[in-house]
Amino acid sequence: MYSDLNNIDKKRLDLLNKKDSIESEFEMKKDIIKLYEYKRNGIADKLIEHYNLKLEPLTQDLETIQRCKDKVDLAIADMEVKNQSEILKLKGIENDKVELEQSLRGMGKSELEIKNSAGVKFLEASLKQGRKEMKSEKEKLARRKSEIDFKIFKINNRISPYKYKQAEFIRVKERKPGIGIIEPSSEDESVTDKTQSESSESNEHTSSHTDEGEKNAKENDENVVGATQSESNEHTKFKAQESPHTDEGEKNAKENDGQLTTLFYISEWNNYLKDLREKSGKEILIGELLDKHTFLRLATLSEKDKLDFTTFKKDIILYYIIRLERYQ
């Protein structure tokens, strides 16, 4: 009996030791992750600071460009007003010329004589030249304006990803590294958290092509199987929505925590548009369907990046604004 008690006590001590060891291991891993987070945030902060530093003059230059666009419009409008006054003057001369021709007719000059008169011919040529010059200058300026507009459009397009990138690096700081850490919650939740954090970790920087990176990616792929299954359930729900634009759609997306891949959203959005057009018996408009590569480039996302519906909606609006500008 005494030896049984001793055994139990020994087992209890062993278990306590094991618990301590696991706890210290857990704390150690937590510290490693904290250190990683600290370093990562430092790097991200440095970039954000650089971005703020560079984006400010960049924004000022953009404003200058925008002002220039307005100035061109103003210069053209000013020229139009001045030209209107010249047109009136030319009209006055034209009327005087008609009166003069009448007088010549009254003096017995024939139409042919009037028409062939060197003075009349010269006057007509002068009037024609003035009008021609105004017209050609107007066309030339319209061309120059569209060239300037195109330059502005191009540079705006060039800059827009950077505005997103700044936000992207702010998001980097919000990501949890979580490798190997299981949150002390219910079993299911911890597994999901682990999967999600690992998945986000793998998405964080896909450019790492090291063996370790590939190893991690393989592990992530295995973990993602569960996520894909839940994604497919969400897919069904998303499909069931007649319009992702509706508030209900947004609500559902929020309820699902919006953890869907960009690729999934793109294909679902295009399917939705196709269905809509099919039902209404109309053809898909040019540029209406999302072009995967352009969308990903503009939104600075990769196919596997996960985002919520609200973010996707914002990206989609930006995409169509830019496309619209291109087609206008």
Next chain:
Amino acid sequence: MTTDNNQVNNQDQDVDALNTELNVLINKAQKINQEIADINNETNQVVDAIEMEVDQSIKNIERSVSELDQIEKETEDELNKLMLQHAKDLADYSDEDEIKSED
């Protein structure tokens, strides 16, 4: 005969007057053409200046953007290195644990 001469003289005077009027109109038309040329010139100069300003701003933006690209590349490299180091640290730590538990 005198009446005929007078009539011819009067007609000549009228023609001269009309020619003078025509010359005035021609001068006016040429003046307007000059004004139009001046307006065009002035507008072109304004647009030239604006275009130069746009080009300068675009140059500035391009420069800033390439600097941002450079910074971003460096940051990405740094982050990749850090991630790799982090993965290695965790892997090393797990290996140590395995050895300990085997012992």
